[in-house]
Amino acid sequence: MFEILKASPLFIGLRAEEINFLINNSSHQIKQFSNKEVLAYAGERVEKAMIVLDGKLQGEMVDFAGNSLKIEEIEPPQMVAAAFLYGPQSVFPVNLSAISDGKMLIIFKNDFTKLLSADQRVLNNYLNIVSGKAQFLSRKITFLSFKTIKEKIAYYLLQNLKTGNQIIAMNQSQKGLAEMLGVARPSLARTISEMEADQLIKWERNHVDIVDLKSLRATLGR
Amino acid sequence: MFEILKASPLFIGLRAEEINFLINNSSHQIKQFSNKEVLAYAGERVEKAMIVLDGKLQGEMVDFAGNSLKIEEIEPPQMVAAAFLYGPQSVFPVNLSAISDGKMLIIFKNDFTKLLSADQRVLNNYLNIVSGKAQFLSRKITFLSFKTIKEKIAYYLLQNLKTGNQIIAMNQSQKGLAEMLGVARPSLARTISEMEADQLIKWERNHVDIVDLKSLRATLGR
DNA sequence: GCAAAAGTGTAACATGTGTGACACTCTTAT
DNA sequence: ATAAGAGTGTCACACATGTTACACTTTTGC
Numbered sequence: 001m002f003e004i005l006k007a008s009p010l011f012i013g014l015r016a017e018e019i020n021f022l023i024n025n026s027s028h029q030i031k032q033f034s035n036k037e038v039l040a041y042a043g044e045r046v047e048k049a050m051i052v053l054d055g056k057l058q059g060e061m062v063d064f065a066g067n068s069l070k071i072e073e074i075e076p077p078q079m080v081a082a083a084f085l086y087g088p089q090s091v092f093p094v095n096l097s098a099i100s101d102g103k104m105l106i107i108f109k110n111d112f113t114k115l116l117s118a119d120q121r122v123l124n125n126y127l128n129i130v131s132g133k134a135q136f137l138s139r140k141i142t143f144l145s146f147k148t149i150k151e152k153i154a155y156y157l158l159q160n161l162k163t164g165n166q167i168i169a170m171n172q173s174q175k176g177l178a179e180m181l182g183v184a185r186p187s188l189a190r191t192i193s194e195m196e197a198d199q200l201i202k203w204e205r206n207h208v209d210i211v212d213l214k215s216l217r218a219t220l221g222r
Numbered sequence: 223m224f225e226i227l228k229a230s231p232l233f234i235g236l237r238a239e240e241i242n243f244l245i246n247n248s249s250h251q252i253k254q255f256s257n258k259e260v261l262a263y264a265g266e267r268v269e270k271a272m273i274v275l276d277g278k279l280q281g282e283m284v285d286f287a288g289n290s291l292k293i294e295e296i297e298p299p300q301m302v303a304a305a306f307l308y309g310p311q312s313v314f315p316v317n318l319s320a321i322s323d324g325k326m327l328i329i330f331k332n333d334f335t336k337l338l339s340a341d342q343r344v345l346n347n348y349l350n351i352v353s354g355k356a357q358f359l360s361r362k363i364t365f366l367s368f369k370t371i372k373e374k375i376a377y378y379l380l381q382n383l384k385t386g387n388q389i390i391a392m393n394q395s396q397k398g399l400a401e402m403l404g405v406a407r408p409s410l411a412r413t414i415s416e417m418e419a420d421q422l423i424k425w426e427r428n429h430v431d432i433v434d435l436k437s438l439r440a441t442l443g444r
Numbered sequence: 445g446c447a448a449a450a451g452t453g454t455a456a457c458a459t460g461t462g463t464g465a466c467a468c469t470c471t472t473a474t
Numbered sequence: 475a476t477a478a479g480a481g482t483g484t485c486a487c488a489c490a491t492g493t494t495a496c497a498c499t500t501t502t503g504c
């Protein structure tokens with residue numbers, strides 16, 4: 001087990017013996033789960049830290065009509081719902097169910113808090129995990145908050161533009177990009193055409209030429 | 223100072239003497255700042271925990287064209303960039319500048335980490351702050367990912383509907399709600415009218431009646 | 445090399461949302 | 475009590491985007 005945990009973001013930088021020592025000094029459980037088992041429902045309180053040791057879980061968002069929506073997979077040795085253990089509304093944002101047999105390490109919140117203060121490296125790691133989530137979400141919002149497709153494209157290009165360069169390698173199809181930006185594929189193609197007509201960019205199969213950097217930047221100036 | 227800090231989310235549940243003790247046992251500084259002073263630029267590394275003691279700061283997002291965009295105000299005794307102290311990309315997401323004279327408490331990251339492990343209540347508080355941010359952002363994304371205003375309204379209402387009830391108290395103006403949902407105010411009003419015409423809801427000044435819960439849910443079934 | 449699959453350019457059309465405007469109502473402060 | 479301010483209902487209009495469709499090109503697998 002401790003070999004698996006060594007690879008976990010929570011225990012980066014610790015030796016297996018150290019992890020062993022820490023875990024064995026906090027009360028914990030190993031829970032077996034079987035395929036299709038529902039481990040937690042959305043809205044339920046998060047009261048324990050969970051780390052997948054073996055097998056695979058998935059988080060499925062369930063809408064009010066009862067359909068399941070997005071899916072996020074959690075594999076060993078990831079933590080489950082790391083950013084939802086603490087906080088004013090510490091409830092599961094999704095249904096948590098197993099998509100294979102497996103087992104997980106469970107530490108109750110109180111004990112987990114003690115564990116965090118027992119080792120500064122673990123504390124640091126956990127803070128990195130949670131902060132990382134917040135930062136990821138923050139960046140995602142930046143994207144979503146651009147209204148027009150033109151803005152999204154401009155932002156995407158400028159993000160991926162290395163200074164001094166004026167060519168951006170594209171390792172993604174327009175279809176994929178459209179999905180990532182959350183827009184319809186033909187709409188993306190249309191907007192690209194417009195931007196080419198406006199002499200802002202030149203979109204080739206595998207790379208994009210920035211023709212008029214200044215105007216491209218101005219696209220984002222509201 | 224310790225009286226101010228007592229009200230800070232970071233030190234909830236601690237007595238002034240305890241805060242005094244903790245702070246004086248970690249190395250720290252008090253920094254005076256003056257109006258219009260820029261305290262940090264977006265992209266700069268976050269290396270210290272900062273708590274505003276007096277005066278007011280603002281975070282301004284700067285776009286690629288050099289214009290400043292959104293503004294977030296930070297007042298005593300709030301922490302600055304709490305979710306950005308740790309994490310893989312711990313850099314300021316915004317420019318940080320003063321909009322009045324004032325002063326702040328500064329604790330360098332290393333010392334702050336020690337402070338967190340020195341007192342479990344402070345650790346818990348900080349985890350609550352950061353997790354709270356992540357949860358707030360997560361909810362915001364859920365909202366932004368609904369495409370139509372009708373969906374957003376339905377989601378909002380169903381979220382705030384207590385089981386068994388069919389009336390939702392509104393503690394927010396339509397204007398405020400429109401802002402929160404990221405839509406134009408008249409568009410929100412129009413959509414509400416439509417939903418009323420469809421006999422889904424009845425929107426009064428201070429509360430909303432759910433007329434047809436089933437159909438309201440169906441709005442979200444994609 | 446060839447066929448199938450995937451990706452791309454483009455068009456016509458429907459539709460949801462933002463904008464700006466205005467009258468009206470409710471709340472707040474003096 | 476009254477005036478000023480904030481919030482609300484509604485309209486006409488412009489416009490960006492999604493949808494659906496089809497021809498064409500490129501890539502992939504055999």
